[in-house]
Amino acid sequence: MPVKTDLIVPTDRGLWCEAGGFYIDPWRPVDLAVVTHAHADHATPGCGRYIASANTAALMRSRMSGIGEAHTPAFGEPLRLGATTVSLHPAGHVLGSSQVRVVPEEGPTWVVTGDYKVEPDPTCEPFEPVACDVLLTESTFGLPIYRWGDTLAVFDDLNAWWRSNADAGRTTVVLAYALGKAQRVLAGLDASIGPIGLRGALHGPTGVYQEAGIVLPDWIHANATNAPELKGRGLIVCPPSASGTAWIRKFRGKGGIRTAFVSGWMRVRGRRRWGSVDRGFVLSDHADWDGLIDTVRRTGAKRVGVTHGSSEALARYLAEREGVETFVVPTRYRGEGDEQDGVQGPGGAA
Ligand SMILES: [Zn+2]
Structure with missing residues (x-):
């Protein structure tokens, strides 16, 4: 009896689905790429054809050249690819981020989460658990020490800190990853405290968010011309x-x-790693420990592949405590921090 291989397997180019003839988030150019989201470790330029949500395609184009023909199905819209039916479902990670559901003609249904979070975030489509037999989940924060608090309380703290800085004539600088985190921070700021400046590298993706209808406060270009307005009372958002x-x-x-x-x-990590910063605010665009485990339960998956992050720890926990079969999937995704690759928007570094 022939050995039946998995529907989706890791290769040197990325996650490959032979039955459908496509890769998911390949890290090298391929003929057909299904892309979960526009972070640079998931979106590779130079592929022959792309399948991605419309917002993901727009964000990719705002950040990189070499994004060719893209088909942009709506969330939930079934798409026939080879001997599979593929659909995208919101992942709640950044604007446009998608999980990929792959249904073969026979055999178990797979869902590849890409990066995801379950916390509410007004700047992207909310995460939806998708029923499946096999789940491939990320595990960037797959340790029990990672548990996120109330997002609104984080923004209350951030705005109070900005206000106290402005009262003392201090300029506030917030370091945030250029795609996703920066826009989420913007959406939570209290613009009555002072002017908000954005470094040029953030303009491209932020414009895509605004065109998609995400409500953000007014901001100005953080450049030499606007420096007098921002000095001492403004808040500047820029990449780390x-x-x-x-x-x-x-x-x-x-x-x-x-x-x-x-x-x-x-x-x-706080100050140990980021020695020059005065404050750290805990806000992630990835699921925390409880979010990861809850997601596995809600999908009903009986097999769970774990990738990028604390894969071994999460896989062991799920096998021992949740009674699911687990396996570790090697990939090149980097999780939170993937914006430190120097990717610049059309505004460049200015
Ligand atoms: Zn990501």
């Missing part, structure tokens, strides 16, 4: 790579500058 640069010092108020980093990593 801008931390400690001469560019940042242009915005110094009479009381100086205060810098915060907004990331799930702030839960433990």
Whole structure:
């Protein structure tokens, strides 16, 4: 009897579905790529054809060249690919982010989550659990130490900190990944405190969010022209790579500058890793420990493949405590932090 291989397998180019003739989030150019979201470790330019949500395709084009023909099905719309039926479902990670459901003509249904989170986020489509037999889940924060608090409380803290800085003539700088986190931070800011400036690298993706109807407060270009307006009372959102640069010092108020980093990593690493920041705010676009386990339960999957992050720990827990069969899937995805690759929008580094 022939050995039946899995529907989706890791290869040196990415996750390959032979029955459908496509890759999911390949890390090298391929003929047909189904892309879960526009972060650089999941979206590779130079593929022959793309299948992605409309917002993902728009975000990819705002950030990279070499994105050719793209088919953009609506969420839930079935698409025939080879001997499979494929559909995209919201992943709640960033705008447009999708899970990929693959139904073969016979055999178990698979869902590949890509990156996802279950916390509410007004800047992207909410996560939907998708019933399946086999789930391929990310595990960026797959350890019990990672449990996110109330998002609204995080923004209350952030706005209170900005207000106290502005009262003391200090410019507030918030380091946030350029796609997803920066826009989520923007949406939570209280614009009555002062002007909001965005570094050029953030303009492209932020424009896509606004065109998609995501409500964000007014912002201005954080550049030399607008520096006098931002100094001492404004809040500047920029990628982590801008931390400690001469560019940042242009915005110094009479009381100086205060810098915060907004990331799930702030839960433990804090100042140890980000020595130059004054504050850390814990806000992640990935599921925390409870979110990962709850998602496995809600899909009803009996087999769970775990990829990028704390794969071994999560796989062991699920096997021992949840009674599902687990396997670890090697991939090149990097999880939270994938924006530190120097990817710039059309606005460049200015
Ligand atoms: Zn991502």
